[in-house]
Amino acid sequence: MEKQMKFKTSINCGGCVAKVTPLLNAAEGIENWKVDTDNPDKVLTVTTSLPEDAVMETVKKAGFKIEPLQ
Template identity: 35%
Template sequence: MITVKYKTNLHCNSCIKTITPALNKMDNVDFWKVDLNHQNKILEVNLDDDNKTDIIPTIEGLGFKIEEL
């Protein structure tokens, strides 16, 4: 398992509700959380493998900015 952190422009619970179905549907995502209190709105994702290639396009496809830290 690996943990990957991303800087995002998520800013509220509505944003989190928007990304929830997409992240929950991903087979290799075990757990994820967003720290809205951090200035970079950190999305932390625990993956059960090292395939993190789908995270960025998935979140960008929902209209948000995201970059790996």
């Protein structure tokens, strides 16, 4: 079942978004995602059937910090 998750990240500009895009787009189970770079927490919102840690691992592979938002 798909759910929406929100994460605080270090993805803070268009170049960062471009760097993480191929990994998130290729991840099986991620329906869609977006990063609010205007938000101070650089919030990544993901609609996915993946567990939270799998999403976090994908973003870490791109070289960014990520933690769940409560």
